[in-house]
Amino acid sequence: MAAIEILGLEKTYKIGFWRKRPKHALYPLQLTVEDGEIFGFLGPNGAGKTTTLKLLMGLVYPTAGSARILGREWTDPSVKAQIGFLPEQPYFYDYLTAHELLEYYGQLSGVPAKQRKQRVDQVLHQVGLRDVQGLQLRKFSKGMLQRVGIGQAILHDPKLVFLDEPMSGLDPMGRREVRDLMEELKHQGKTVFFSTHILSDAEALCDRVAIIHKGELRGVGRVEDLTSTIQGKVEIIWQGTQVPAAIKAMVAECHVSGDRVRVIVEENQQDMVIDILRRERQRLVAVIPVRTSLEAYFVEKLRRAETTAGSTI
Amino acid sequence: MKHRKKISLIAGACMVLSLVASSIVLHRTDQLRPQATLDEVLFLNSPKVIKRASLGFDGLVACIYWTRAVQYFGSRFRYAEPNYSLLAPLLEITTQLDPHLVVAYDFGSTFLASKQYGAGEPERAIELVNYGIQNNPDNWRLYYDLGFVYYMELKDYKSAAEAFERGSRVPNAHPFVKILAAQMAQHAGEYQTARMLWSATFQTTHDKQIKQSAFEHLRALRVDEDVTHLQDGVTHFGERTGRLPASMAELLAAMGLDRVPVDPDGNPYKLTPEGRVEVRVPDDFAFATKGLPPGYKPPPKAHAQF
Amino acid sequence: MRARIAHIASNTFREAVRDRVLYNLIAFVLLLSGAAVLVGQISIEIEKLVVINLGLTAVSLFGVVIAIFIGIGLVSKEIEKRTLYTVLSRPVRRWEFIIGKFFGLAGTLVVNTFFMAIGVFGALFYVSHKFVRADALILVALYFIILEFIIICSLSLLFSSFSSPLLSAVFAFSLFVIGSFAEDLRNFAGMAHGMSRWLATGAAYVVPNLSAFNIISSIAHEQPVAGQLVLQNTLYALFYASMALSGAVLIFERRDLK
Structure with a gap:
């Protein structure tokens, strides 16, 4: 069973106050993410990665198209109990402590009261925040907030985790830890869908990647397949x-x-x-x-996209 | 998708139903508390307190009180035996909040004073308008309003004439005010003043009709004066002899005059058997207040000119 | 569903408390005790009048200011700071979020009013040294004030669901002022003719009718309050809040959270 099936999701914003003109944030997107894989969603800033994630989370409504998550219609409220989401540059209620925040999110996700306490402690340990759990989030650094974000995404033990730029704002140690965490999730049989503009992260982690640029999908495939297309x-x-x-x-x-x-x-x-x-x-x-790096492939794809503007690859 | 549509539908229906329900409740509440906003006039009847409470927005609050005053008057006017007890406080609050709201004085002078159509409190009306004049000395309409209260409700022609006369001195005053002042002065027997005012009107106006009217009034004034003088002679004669003079000649002799006085048209005055001094042709002096036959009604044309 | 609404409500309450919103109580107590001591030196009888008028007016104004200033940020601030993303990506429906926020704010105001009410009764006891039966009317006035808060809460939440905090504040304050003179507006509508009459009547019924909730001056004079009015005001506040919240849900349900 596919974890995510995106069936032509499309988003067009109307911009401008007076004479509104359409801006395509995302052209119709077809994409399938298999169960149990780490899937990298690659593209430069402003390519449409965050829009895609927001569409899947129901934060933004599509102009057309639909999607299925874990075999169900993506708007089905029951889907949400089984997915976790880390937004880009997350920000949380800064008057709460890390412990209170996770407790609150546990309540909202419907984690039974009996398991909640234990689960919160476990996650705090996992993301390395156990020592600062009593501190209000307003005193947290950007990297610590990113950890809180990852913590809240995996808190309710979801089957599918969406991470938007999970490595940004982290120091090399932190990136290493997030990488390990993602591999651990995969090991537990979970599906990880993450977006990034840092190619080395994707290269090291992903089973498959998709490359998106200016709202259009430019290529999908296994990392090895994509890289071997260019002579070594x-x-x-x-x-x-x-x-x-x-x-x-x-x-x-x-x-x-x-x-x-x-x-x-x-x-x-x-x-x-x-x-x-x-x-x-x-x-x-x-x-x-x-071996030709993913980066080389990426640069090549973008270069070709620029020269044959408009044609999909 | 389906889920979202359902929620929108439910929320929309809920909104419409709630609006209808709240309107119904509101309607019933209004019936429960008739004149509720006016109750506060009973509790908060000090304009000073209200001015403080309006936090500097006196203009706006004045407008609200003004609307309330009109509303109050309108709702009471329909009753068989209307009671306008709150009209004066409402107007006083309004004008103290905004002393330049001239329309409130206008309205108040009429409906606060009128016994027939309003509260019948001319003294409070005069107080109100005087307050208005204090704050808007350059508005001739207020003097006009004041004059009218004196004239219509109190029949105090002297004060009315004074009010109109003060108004006529305001720059840009309608010329009509001066005419009213003159007329009141004439009614009050202040012929000197009346003559002066009519002469001024006659000399300054450019309107033919007004000029003509001023001229007619000046003529009528002379009749008034002459008749008053002669009538005094008749009264005097009566006091001395115990009877009325039998003829004009007898009267003139008694008054020490050697000539029969004539009206502005040159016709001599006549003495009726009842001892009244009258003009020969009443229609020529339609504006005169004296010397006309009892029950005399001027022809419609003359009446139209003030 | 109910549990989630309750959690959102209690988190909203917690936010208000941690934002030191209840600190306004200190200002309130200072104001009231100052007034009580001052009027204690003025003539008898009027001191009670002053304490009731001043106390209840302050309760009402403090509450309205809090309701508006918290209310306007309830939704828009969460969108702006993107805290909403991690909430709505959970099994929380958008309408549950709105309703939860409303109850959280309303709860904050009820607690706040409770403490202020204690202050009013304290000041009253200080100036008159005893409570009489008519003082129970103050409870009715406080109840009406809370109903008024519920209406203001729902309105600021409505504006917050589609507008920036600053604009929402302007809208909410204008409606509060207009609502306080709603009876005049309806009288005015009754005097108009034709098209403007329809428009004014419509507007007069859509704006919140807050004048019926203000019975401070009449209870200060120990005028009794009709039971019918208590019932109808309760119904009105509930219907009005339900209308504004439905509007907020309707708008929020359709919004793209960019």
Whole structure:
């Protein structure tokens, strides 16, 4: 069963006060997220990621289209008990303490009173806020608020978690923790749908990603599939101070530092370069396949979208 | 989608029903508390307190009290035996909140004073209008209102003439006010004043009709004066001899006059057997207050000119 | 459903308390005790009148100001600060949110009025050293004041559901002032003719009729209050609040939370 099926959701805002003109925040979107996967929703700022999430949360109403979440109509109120949501740059009732806030959200989500206390403590521990649970949220830093946000999203043990830019505002330690948490959720069999504009996060975590730009979907697929569509390259490093002429002719540039030489060649030239090095009696240090990064794919997609403006990929 | 539509429908229906229900309740409450807003006039009848309580918005509150006054008068007017006891306080509050609300003085002078159509409290009306004049000395209408209260309700022509005369001196006053002043003065027997006012009108007006009227009034004034003088002679004669003079000649002799006095048209005055001094042609002096046959009614044309 | 509304209401109450809203009570007590001591030096009989008039008027004004200033932010502030996102992504319906907020604010005002009422009775006891039977009328006046708050609460919530706090405050205050003179407005409508009569009558019935709730000056003179009026005012406040809240739900249910 698919966790999320987006069936042509579309949002057009009317902007301008006097002569209203339509602004497409999201063109009809078709997207399926499978059960149990971590799905990355990629795109630069203003691409339509947050709009999509708000549509799915029922905060904004679509101009057309519909969606199914966990097999049910997405407007079905019973769906909401089984999903968690972290908004972008979350902000909470700052007169409450972290503990009170989670308690309140637990009440709203219908967590039974008996389990609530225990569950709140558990989540506070999980997001690393146990020591500051009695502090009013107005005294929290941005990173701490992000943790509270993640805490409230997973509080009621939802089957499906939506995270809007979960890593933003966090230090490297925090990002690491959020990454671990997402993997743990996956491990528990939950589905994670998260949006980000930071590609390395998606690359490290996601089973599949979708790329969105200017309200339009540009590509969906497994990270490996997307990256392997571009020919790979190989990085070859050996000990020495000189570059044999035969190799020099083959590569555009080579870096010499200390007693190491480093060149990057096309995958199909790899054997030839190694043969030459053997013949020249150089000592090979490393041969590393350089997989095209998701970023390269992303940049490529956007570049192509710009040149063939309007055509979908 | 469906869910949202259902909620909207329920909320819409609930809103309409609640509005209807609240209107019905409100209607019934109004019947329960007739004149409820006027009750507070009984409790809060000090304009000073109300002025303080209006927190500086005296103008607005004055308008509200003014509406209440009109409303009160209107609702009482329909009763068989109307009781206007709150009219004076309502108007006093209104005008003290906004002393420049001239319409309130206008209205008050008429309906507060009138015995027939209003509260029949001319003294309070005069008080009200005098307060208005104090605050709006440049508004001729207030003097006019004041004059009318004296004239219509108190028949005090002298005070009326004085009020009209003061009004006529206000810049931009309607010329009519001066005419009224003159007329009142004539009624009051203040011929000097009346002559002066009519002469001024005659000389300053550019309106042909008014000029003509002023001229007619001046003529009538002379008749008034002459007749008064001669009539005094008749009275004097009676006191001395115990009878009426038999003829004009006998009267003139008794008064020490050598000539028969004539009216402005040159016709001599006549003495009736009842001892009344009269003009020969009453229609020529329709504005005269004296010297006309008893029960004389001026022809309609003359009456139309004041 | 009921549990969720109750949770939202109690959280709204908690917000008001933590925002130090009830601090107004201190100002109120100072005002009242100052007045009580002062009028204690004026002539007999009128001191009671002053304390009742001043006390109840202050209760009413303090409450209206609180109702408007909290009410106008109830929805719009939550949208602006995006605190609403994490609430509405839970099994909370939008109408439940509105109703919960309303009860939270109304509860805050009832508690606030309760403490102020204690203050009024305290000041009354200070100046007259005893309570008489007619003093029970003050309770009726306080009840009417609470009904008035309920109407103002629902109206500010209505404005908050579609407008910015500043505009909402302007709207709510204007309606409060107009509502205080609603009877005059209806009288005025009765005098008009034709089209303007219809419009004015319509407006006179849509604006809140607050003048029937103000019985402060008459109870200060120990005028009895008709039982019928108590019943009808109660019904009116409930119907009016229900109308305004339905309007708020209707608007809020359709809004995109950008």
